[in-house]
Amino acid sequence: MSADVRTVVAAAADGCEDPHIFNDFGCGFEAPTTSLFFPTPWLDFGLPATSGITKYTALLVVSVLIVIGFWFFTTRRAKVVPGRGQSVAEMLVVFIRDQMVRPGMGKRGDAYLPLMVTLFLFILTMNVMGIIPGAQLPVTSNLAFPAVLALSIYLLWNIIGIREHGFAGHFKGKLVPGGAPAWILPVLVPIEFISNFVFRPVTHAVRLFATMFAGHMLLAVFAAAGFYLFNPDAGGILGVISVGYSGMALVGFLVFTAFELFIMGLQAYVFVLLASFYIGEAIEGAH
Template sequence: MSADVRTISLAAEENCHIFGENQCGFQEVSPGIGLFFPEPWASFGLPLTSGFTKYTVLLVLSVLLVMAFWFFTTRKAKIVPGRGQSIAELLVAFIRDQVVRPGMGKAGDKYLPLMLALFTFIFVMNVMGLIPGAQLPVTSNLAYPAVLALFVYVLWNVIGIREHGFGSFVKGKVVPSGAPVWILPLLVPIEIVSNFVFRPVTHALRLFATMLAGHLLLAVFAAGGFYLFNLNAGGLLSVVSVGYSGLSLLAFLVFTGFELFIMALQAYVFVMLASVYIGEAIEGAH
């Protein structure tokens, strides 16, 4: 059972509603950061890990879903595509024309499969936060966006060094072209921190923070709707509680649709930045 469902179940067991008999406040049942730390099902004695958790299951499920999507939509490609192949082709065209070529040019077409895999993988991991029974975005755990950002960071460095050599690549990233010599002692440290420290950190944090905040917002509206619903309050208070509960449910539905858009947008932003970084490595531009 997901953490947000457990929160609502606990509230039900304690009869914790607005105008309830035990006069509990919403802060006593409201979901918190504990949503994102599910209890491990097994530890296996592995150091520096949280063991086998719900995140692990959803990660494996995400991988299988992405593999299944690309397998079943492309295994029997036809000149006149069916529905599945049409969806796959639209996705390929979108990532190629809106992500890869704007960021890398035609030279980046060989990285198109990588960008497609990253986009669909991140999107599916994000959507796990909306699937009943799962209700936990994999990317709301910092470890997963961090590994993906680290992969892109290493790839960016490897491509840049392979294309231009170590010295030329590093110089292009830490010495702004056209900058006067006298200001370089100030600019070079800033560029080193910006390109080699902040770049991978912000790449990971952007995805992680958005997914964490979005899921927490949905959980608050879900728990709030239950807390506000109390037919036993009596008279006008029952009507008021139902009205407020309905508004909370409406907000939950609206934000669910908005969160689905944000999930797709964050997957797009992640691969767009990855494409721009790799494009810089290919061209050697600062």
């Protein structure tokens, strides 16, 4: 049983002798709560607005090491005729270039390809931590991590826009729609400001965070429910029914784990694709 499931089961067992279905102790099902996403700090520095060293910190470090290790072992002996590892790395780079970077930035996007490749693999690794036994906590289910990544892209978007078109040109292009009559600008400019300079980085971060948060919560519900429903000691037909219910919960857990793995990859793809479009927009200066 994973650490997260044990936490859920322990919470369900609080005040109950037997936290399973079909018992005489009044133990109902206790669904997982958001406490799953607030692990106890291993080391608390007492700084305001910080949570110290937690499981998130450890998994973040592990994710960084995995990404570094991937590139080290696939490219340390790069050859003209690639081996298996180098082929995988090259396929990943070509996929990100052709499916994310160039559609958003064109050929000029090749200069930003190393950033986008690293960003994709880093986000994917942090996401996948949610289904690895012993880890089972996606790093991106903590809003702080997607927010920092989104803020980095937001700053880069502004820096590139100012570098390419000047300070006035960049902000005018994002605040004043082309061809709009002067009389409507007092209405349009605030709307464009909120849309481009407020909602854009917020939605970029929240999309990734909310998906990973909801997916992990769903898997936790299936895991806790499977344990609660498993009660062969109920005896007779009730024991058989409980095992059947638990089996269905297990199937649901496995199905949604596979689906969640797909969503993890999709969210990394969407985040990098949007980042490419944002930077491409800054390069072109289009509104």
